Structures are given as structure tokens and as C-alpha cells.
Amino acid sequence: MTGYTPVPDAEPFRIKMVEPIRWTTREEREGLLEEAGYNLFLVPAEAVYIDLLTDSGTSAMSDAQWAGLMRGDEAYAGSRSFYRLREVIRGLLGFEHVLPTHQGRGAEHVLFSTILKPGQLVLNNMHFDTTLAHVQHRGGIAQDLAIAQAYDPTSAHPFKGDFDLSRLERALKEHGPAKIALVMATVTCNSGGGQPVSLANLRQAAALARSHGVRFFLDACRFAENAYFIHEREPGWTGRPVREVVRAMMDVADGCTMSGKKDALVNIGGFLAMRDPALYRQATVWAVLFEGFPTYGGLAGRDLEAMARGLEEVVDEEYLRHRLGQVRYLADRLRDAGVPLMEPPGGHAVYLDARRFLPHLDAEQLPGQTLAVEIYREGGVRTVEIGTVLAGRDPATGANRHPELELVRLAIPRRVYTDRHLEWVAASVIRVYGRRTAMRGMTMTEEPPVLRHFTARFRPIA
Numbered sequence: 368m369t370g371y372t373p374v375p376d377a378e379p380f381r382i383k384m385v386e387p388i389r390w391t392t393r394e395e396r397e398g399l400l401e402e403a404g405y406n407l408f409l410v411p412a413e414a415v416y417i418d419l420l421t422d423s424g425t426s427a428m429s430d431a432q433w434a435g436l437m438r439g440d441e442a443y444a445g446s447r448s449f450y451r452l453r454e455v456i457r458g459l460l461g462f463e464h465v466l467p468t469h470q471g472r473g474a475e476h477v478l479f480s481t482i483l484k485p486g487q488l489v490l491n492n493m494h495f496d497t498t499l500a501h502v503q504h505r506g507g508i509a510q511d512l513a514i515a516q517a518y519d520p521t522s523a524h525p526f527k528g529d530f531d532l533s534r535l536e537r538a539l540k541e542h543g544p545a546k547i548a549l550v551m552a553t554v555t556c557n558s559g560g561g562q563p564v565s566l567a568n569l570r571q572a573a574a575l576a577r578s579h580g581v582r583f584f585l586d587a588c589r590f591a592e593n594a595y596f597i598h599e600r601e602p603g604w605t606g607r608p609v610r611e612v613v614r615a616m617m618d619v620a621d622g623c624t625m626s627g628k629k630d631a632l633v634n635i636g637g638f639l640a641m642r643d644p645a646l647y648r649q650a651t652v653w654a655v656l657f658e659g660f661p662t663y664g665g666l667a668g669r670d671l672e673a674m675a676r677g678l679e680e681v682v683d684e685e686y687l688r689h690r691l692g693q694v695r696y697l698a699d700r701l702r703d704a705g706v707p708l709m710e711p712p713g714g715h716a717v718y719l720d721a722r723r724f725l726p727h728l729d730a731e732q733l734p735g736q737t738l739a740v741e742i743y744r745e746g747g748v749r750t751v752e753i754g755t756v757l758a759g760r761d762p763a764t765g766a767n768r769h770p771e772l773e774l775v776r777l778a779i780p781r782r783v784y785t786d787r788h789l790e791w792v793a794a795s796v797i798r799v800y801g802r803r804t805a806m807r808g809m810t811m812t813e814e815p816p817v818l819r820h821f822t823a824r825f826r827p828i829a
């Protein structure tokens with residue numbers, strides 16, 4: 368599964384513009400941590416040497432995209448840049464109707480306002496946070512139906528984002544089209560570690576949905592990374608052109624939501640796309656209300672232009688080979704040093720398994736948070752906890768939820784860092800691993816009632 372070979376994975380681009388990043392001393396970081404209440408969201412980005420908080424909206428744009436910003440048409444209605452974006456989406460994904468939105472959650476807001484009635488279900492391999500929140504905001508019920516291996520950090524299953532098809536079929540049979548608003552496949556499966564969904568599984572899941580009269584959509588944020596995994600791994604599809612794989616993935620769906628901040632290689636933007644003209648007309652009403660006129664959707668013309676160009680660039684196979692190779696490279700460095708990871712590495716991030724990294728801490732001692740803080744202290748590298756802090760409390764009992772996985776995510780921005788940067792990241796994590804037994808955990812000192820991870824404050828346990 369590793370197979371990193373340095374030459375073919377080398378960067379298929381060179382660097383034309385540079386942005387200085389600042390190194391901080393250990394003493395500075397110590398002070399910054401204290402000021403931030405040991406919450407990395409509250410540390411200023413300028414005090415971060417390598418920022419692996421997220422891959423969302425952090426991509427470096429190409430010269431063609433920057434040039435496109437100047438070519439953006441800022442007409443309120445019928446902008447040339449909109450038509451160009453729609454042509455790219457029609458050509459690449461095959462969806463006829465396109466509504467731009469300010470980002471991915473804008474597309475979710477419009478879609479669920481259009482199709483979801485209170486009390487209805489949405490079935491997904493694994494809902495992303497904003498998708499889940501939008502389903503619940505509309506009074507819907509979200510169900511995750513990924514295979515069991517998705518929750519096992521040691522399973523090397525090649526498509527851990529796959530649906531459990533028998534559970535999907537059972538849910539469809541039990542509830543039927545009156546009770547189920549949508550089946551949605553998240554590619555790659557972000558909440559499951561950026562794990563891909565196979566084409567065979569997508570096809571069967573879509574066929575099941577269709578045979579029960581339920582629409583099938585993709586949450587397509589990382590569609591190109593998913594397609595490249597299929598191109599690498601799936602029997603019958605290995606070596607097939609990525610554009611062909613992308614089209615085969617889309618062909619089974621009635622439409623998609625998309626965050627341009629991921630696989631459209633832009634810093635802001637998104638869209639909702641679909642085949643059904645009647646659904647498009649209904650969705651347009653909500654799009655106008657929430658996002659803006661249907662040819663700009665909360666974006667400037669230049670943003671539409673940059674997104675159109677990014678969608679063309681993201682399916683370049685040299686780019687994708689480098690992209691997934693870089694994530695794998697970091698995973699290989701860490702694994703070689705014995706650092707416990709969620710396996711296999713996903714498309715956009717490496718996940719440290721905090722439970723196995725710090726086995727002497729129990730969940731109430733917040734091992735994920737402890738580890739993320741320690742990695743920043745050690746190397747100025749910002750990561751994010753995906754564990755007990757993020758999971759929040761059970762509203763009924765008030766007790767901390769204990770998720771199945773306690774992780775620290777190292778998300779790799781697209782085209783931003785070199786392998787030398789990742790060497791530094793690996794060295795920092797490995798040094799922390801060397802002194803892991805000395806870590807005592809953290810406790811929360813201030814806890815907001817909702818989305819606590821963003822603003823909570825902590826202190827180290829003495």
C-alpha cells in the first residue's frame with residue numbers, strides 16, 4: 368500500500384511566487400499556547416510555521432487561475448464566467464444544471480431546503496459535519512451507513528468509504544421513498560479519514576436508491592482524489608483515465624453538492640449541480656434567497672472563473688499522483704518510526720491514532736487535544752483534534768460523547784508545502800512520540816455550549 372517512489376511523485380509544478388512563513392521559538396509558542404487556552408484555533412495563523420489545520424480553502428492557485436481572476440466578468444446576471452464554469456461542469460461531471468454557491472454548505476442549504484421535509488431521513492456513507500447540521504436544521508434525520516471497517520483504524524481495506532449495502536437496502540426497504548429524502552455518497556469520506564468509495568459500491572448504492580424511488584447525490588468535495596484512488600486500486604479500473612473515472616462516478620448520480628475549497632483548488636466557492644430541470648427550478652428559488660442571483664450565487668465573477676480553471680487542473684493525473692503521493696509520503700515517514708496511524712492514509716490527510724499514541728490517557732484526559740498541543744509546542748505545526756472535544760456532549764445526559772476514534776488530523780493543503788516541510792512535520796511528531804509517556808493530558812476550563820472545540824479553553828493536567 369505504501370510504494371512511495373520519489374521521482375514520479377515529484378512536484379509537477381514549480382514555484383513562481385513565495386509567501387514567507389515565520390519560525391517561532393519554543394518560548395514564544397509556550398506563551399502563545401497559554402494565551403490561547405491551549406486551543407489551537409485561538410493561536411494566530413502568523414505564529415504557525417506549518418499549518419495543517421485544514422485542506423479547505425488553503426490551496427495555492429495556479430498562474431492560470433490568478434490570470435483568470437483578471438478575466439472574471441462581474442456582471443450581476445449572465446456573467447461570462449458563470450457560463451464558462453457551467454461548461455466545465457457539464458463537460459467534466461455531466462450535470463446539466465448548475466447553481467454556484469458561496470461554499471459547500473451553501474449548496475447543502477439550498478439542496479436540503481428544496482428536497483427535505485421535517486421527519487425525513489437522509490442516508491449517507493458518513494455525513495460531514497456541515498451536511499449533518501443542515502439535515503438537522505431542516506428537521507431531518509441523518510443516518511451513516513459506511514462499512515464496519517470504516518471505524519477500524521487498523522483495517523487496510525482499500526475502500527473504507529464504501530456503503531454497507533445490506534444496511535442501505537434494509538433502510539430503503541423499511542422506510543421507503545416517502546420517508547427517505549435522499550441517499551448521499553461522500554467522496555472521499557471526509558469524516559472517515561478521507562477514505563475513498565469504490566465505483567462498484569457507488570453503482571450498487573445508486574441502483575438500490577433508484578429501485579426504491581429515492582434520489583442519489585454525491586457530496587463531491589474530493590471527487591478527483593476519490594477518482595484517483597479508483598484509478599490506482601479498483602479492479603477493472605486501474606490505469607483508466609481519471610476523467611473517465613470521474614464521469615463514471617457522476618453518471619450514477621442525480622446531482623452533487625460541491626465545496627470548491629477542496630477539489631476545485633480555490634480559496635472560496637462551491638456549487639450545486641443536477642440533471643432534473645424541475646428540481647433545478649425549485650432549487651433556484653432557494654438559491655436566490657440564500658446565495659444570490661443564480662448566475663453568481665454569492666461569488667464574484669472572478670471566483671467563478673478561478674473555480675472553472677481549478678476544476679480542469681484538479682483532474683490532471685500528474686497533479687493527483689503528486690497529491691496522493693505527498694500524503695502517503697508523510698504517512699510513510701511516520702509509520703517507519705512506529706507512530707500509530709489510521710490506515711491506510713486517505714486522500715487529503717494523515718490521521719494520528721491518539722488512543723494508541725497515548726494509551727496511558729483515558730478519554731476524559733483528552734488524548735487528541737493533548738497530542739495536537741504537543742505537536743505545536745514541539746515544531747510550530749498546527750493540527751486538529753478529531754475526538755472527544757469535537758464530539759461534544761450528549762444533550763440528554765450532559766456527559767461527554769466518546770467517539771469510536773480519537774484522532775489528530777494532519778490535513779495537507781494542495782500545492783502549498785514541499786516534502787521538506789513534511790519532513791519537518793514528521794520529525795516534530797516523531798520527537799513527541801519519543802516522549803509520549805511523560806504526557807499527562809488536558810482538562811477543559813471553559814466550555815461553550817455549542818461547537819465547543821472552536822473556543823473552549825484548556826489547561827494541562829499537572
Ligand SMILES: *Cc1c(COP(=O)(O)O)cnc(C)c1O
Pocket residue numbers: 423470471472473495497498553557586588625626627628629636637
Ligand atoms: C468541506 C466539506 C463540506 C462543506 O463545504 P464548505 O465549503 O466548508 O462549506 C461538505 N462536505 C464535505 C465532505 C466537506 O469536506
